[in-house]
Amino acid sequence: MKHRLQFAGKKLLRMALLLLGVSLAAFLLMSASPLDPLQTNVGQAALGSMSQEQIAQLEDYWGVNTPLAERYLGWLFSALQGDFGTSLLYRQPVLQIIGERLANSLGLLLFAWVLSGILGLTLGVLAGALRGRWPDKLVRGWCLLISSTPTFWLALLLLTVFAVWLGWFPSGLSVPIGVEADSVTALERLRHAVLPALTLSITGVSNIALHTREKMVDVMESDYVLFARARGESLPAIVLRHGLRNVALPAITLQFASVSEIIGGSVLVEQVFSYPGLGQAAVTAGLGSDMPLLLGITVLTAAIVFGGNVAADLLYGVVDPKIRRGAAKA
């Protein structure tokens, strides 16, 4: 029990430090941005027709004249009290915007995460078990092709083929245009999410498949697989009984590490598909100098990624008998 508490305490401390560092880095980068919030958001022409008082008011609103330390510490103390401020662009509480955007993105992210995990693991195990044969060459070729393809370009390609040429799916947004929000069906939402989710999955697969393949090759060359063969176990039996079992641990690491890649990819993909999710909000906030919103999104996504890694650590304890039995004895 003491061991568990120590583990949890260490993790929490690490998470606090990580979030502090990430928010500070995002803040400093944003402050160093050459974009002038007034020119970007109000426009040169509008600024020219304003009085000095009006401009001063706007500068106050965008926090241009407040010292950096004061701005950051002000944000930090409110954030610690649970108040992430109000978005400068949307004029709504940051948490409310994040909540709405996350609700839109979550399905997308989860679908992409699960699908790329399952596909990546299957293809990787298959390629590793049949190393050097044609399924292996096919999987490897496909993965190398995909990993050298930029995500946004792949998104454009899918958009062109399935939305423009074939017309199977809508070309953007998360709901149909000109329909009341209440009357949008779940099926409509699903149809809008398919292409972005597919893009994210496809890019996620190659990394997981190639890493899983490497591990599977190691397993197939191990002493225990040699012994299994010597004992007359067939290749499918070896893959199912020994391969999957021993690939499971690295697969868990890969799967939870891919959370950050999926979230990172969603920024680009949502932009291409004009999908009003968290990734798109991050881009809007960054380009529009909306400091509270950007910091809110940064901190939240960092927390999600960190949470993923903690989940992987916890699952290790369930899957790896060395940790499980060791902890039970301690």
Place this chain on the structure above:
Amino acid sequence: MEPILQVEHLSISFSQYHRGTRKRTLPVIHDLSFSICPGQVTAVVGSSGSGKSLLAHGILGILPYNSALEGTILYQGTPLTQRRAEQLRGREIVLVPQGVTYLDPLMEVGPQIRKGRRDPRSKARSRAVLERYGLGPEVEKRYPFELSGGMARRVLIASAVVEQPKLILADEPTPGLDARAASRILGHFRELAEDGAGVLLITHDLELALTIAHRVLVLYAGETIEEASAADFSAGRLRHPYTRALWAALPQNGFTPIPGTQPYPGEISDGCQFAPRCPRCRPECRGPGPVPYVPRAGGWVRCRFPEGGEAL
């Protein structure tokens, strides 16, 4: 008695890339012949790098993909083809490997011994073999990392004999064990032979091999240089200078080392491989042509001028 396994002129070689792009074949075992009778323990003795483990893998048909096998292997008088080996391995022909790394680290011992079968008969059988080697039923629930070295060896033997094999290939079953544990493990093999199985014991430890083996086969640089009965050693009837040197290097026989090292595969020269280290080497030993493997005084020898005899 009809031998259960006959190996005739067996050669195993690897193809590998040499200096980047040139492919070359590396002979590891060359012109190996012997036979094993039921009820007998035949030891194959050689220092590391002499290709001993590959011999077992070759018989089982589990050599790596970049290797090639030539020669004949007869099992119960019929050629042991790849297909036949696949059918027989794990059932009639079993391997007892070196150590705990040959067990799946993430699987409990019981399911490994049973190869995943869950029927009551298999369970009773795995219990029985574990008990035979002094391991309680609680061992079934353990993971390999929870076994001691000696327990792991006994689990490996148990997993091999759970099928009641006729031919047992034991690949270095004793390293890392103290003398008492090692002789107990070897005793198990002797016992299996007494029950009627043929046992091939692959080891680098001549002293331990002699405690249980009926016949001893000495490998040098991938070739068999002598086949002798266990009694020939203590009676001083050894035929080959290398075997004599091995015998003399044992602590109780003077602890006398011989200079030099065994040639690596790929460094094979013409004539006798042992010539550079042989105290009795003559000009004719260095070739041309390989030295023939010939029967002599109840054993076999690969030497032009064997001990205790005139030139062949």
